[in-house]
Amino acid sequence: MPELPEVEVVRRGIDAHVSGRVFAEIQVHHPRAIRRHVPGPVDFAARLAGRRVVAAWRRGKYLWAELDGGEALLTHLGMSGQFLVRPDGTPDEKHLRVRFRFADGGPELRFVDQRTFGGCLVTDLVEVDGARLPLPIAHIARDPMDPAFDVGAVVRALRRRRTEVKRALLDQSLISGVGNIYADEALWRAKLHWARPTERLAAARVADLIGAATEVMTEALGAGGTSFDALYVNVNGESGYFDRSLAVYGQEGLPCFRCGSPIRREPFMNRSSYSCPRCQRRPVR
């Protein structure tokens, strides 16, 4: 499940292998992959052909290739999206959705996505609060790796919410880049139960939580990301190894690293939350 660290690994790969190159033929193999590009696949391909990639950027879980002339190829990996750099003639992946060829005839870029939650679109860049962003993600908050990330402002915004703390942590308009895995890891590090009401959390506890999220995602990036299977890989098809360092996510029944209590799994928003029953006490009501 690509979250900030995994998307950053992909961004670096695209920056290294695609920046400076000129798009040629683009093939859309599955229309759902560009469903957010409203004008459709023909327009999508036409807007990219002949355009040079200036650089690859990221905010939260979104990444985009800035094109010469001012537009951007914006993408989100969803649950299972991958960008792979492959020499021409490499057999197509089963879930190949979009093929990007280049004018230099070098290795092509492929968007592969099993569960089709991810996608691509071409869009304008706009100025938002001192940052240059693709228009559809103007509402996405800065992530903790952003030099202009303001911890104090995020703490205040989060405490204004009237909801459970994990819901707020997953809200990409408050703080971006955190998904289910790193949310659970950050809550464990901060010793907070996911259902704690935000309005009853002291500012210092919230700051601890943001710090824990930043810390765990930084460590995961250093490990090349988290991967449970072949679904998340870098542009060369290689997996990260942070899954070995996970304290709670997917660890149901295994002993807590801190206290030895068996990690529990609870239903949360039609998915799961993992936590330590002793280190992370459930709120009384």
Added chain:
DNA sequence: CCTAACTCCTGCATGC
């Protein structure tokens, strides 16, 4: 305006 539920999708694990 704010919050929560719903929805999209495929493959794998599980149980009968």
Added chain:
DNA sequence: TGCATGCAGGAGTTAG
């Protein structure tokens, strides 16, 4: 073996 069911879940959309 085959079929049904549950689960994985990001984020836009819709409902209240």
